[in-house]
């Protein structure tokens with residue numbers, strides 16, 4: 001890197017929602033219908049650098065070492081242009097991002113990507129923003145990203161406006177013994193993006209109002225479970241929120257599902273593990289992969305059981321991760 005180019009490098013960790021966000025009230029501002037609660041993960045993260053190239057250059061995006069053609073990079077490039085307009089800054093920027101996930105695609109999440117991008121952008125331009133403002137910026141890139149600014153347990157308060165729809169930490173250094181084991185069933189691109197899936201559900205499912213009222217209550221119950229250190233309550237609430245979200249998809253018009261045959265096998269495996277005295281719960285996002293919540297003492301048994309039942313899947317376990325971390329910053333000097 002040219003030593004005169006202002007540049008910042010940031011790491012942001014992916015998060016998994018325990019109480020899901022599924023539906024936007026305002027698509028442009030990415031304001032959700034409901035609040036959500038998540039867990040930031042340790043081993044799944046993105047590292048992103050933003051370099052300021054100067055006025056005569058176009059912005060460019062590199063992912064895992066390769067330049068992404070502008071058409072595919074448009075979501076990132078549009079985001080950069082919108083942030084530049086908002087903060088009154090200009091010039092071409094180079095975004096270089098690396099995904100660090102112990103599996104090919106299942107956990108390469110937009111939550112870590114846009115949290116890292118927002119923080120690297122702000123640091124490269126030396127903008128005076130706090131973590132609340134960073135959360136707002138990250139949300140504009142991808143809703144779930146607003147939660148990855150913080151570590152541990154995090155709540156995204158739905159709010160009513162751009163300024164008030166932000167994440168807040170619930171407990172950045174949880175003492176709860178909680179592990180997440182990701183079971184990667186399928187690595188191919190998902191058939192329906194989260195944006196499209198949410199839109200269809202909001203517009204067509206007669207059950208959507210029920211989801212909204214239940215999810216607000218579920219967030220409150222989840223916060224109480226976290227405060228009490230109650231793993232059983234947390235697991236039951238998380239599994240039910242995922243099932244409610246996926247049930248909603250079936251009730252859209254036309255209905256759809258992210259489930260694959262192996263998803264059902266994985267759910268049954270969780271049931272069998274519980275019957276055998278291994279307490280665990282599953283959650284799922286906009287794809288067929290299952291994430292199992294358990295205490296650390298049960299992780300090996302859970303992995304072994306899944307390896308026996310679904311030999312082709314990739315499995316990786318992790319626990320709580322931190323919020324955004326600044327790896328380097330080189331100013332205008």
Ligand code: PMV
Pocket residue numbers: 016017019020021022036110111142143144145194195284285286
């Ligand atoms: O913000 P997005 O587009 O990454 O949507 C996330 C949606 C879910 O992962 C399914 C739920 C959530 O709250 O993260």
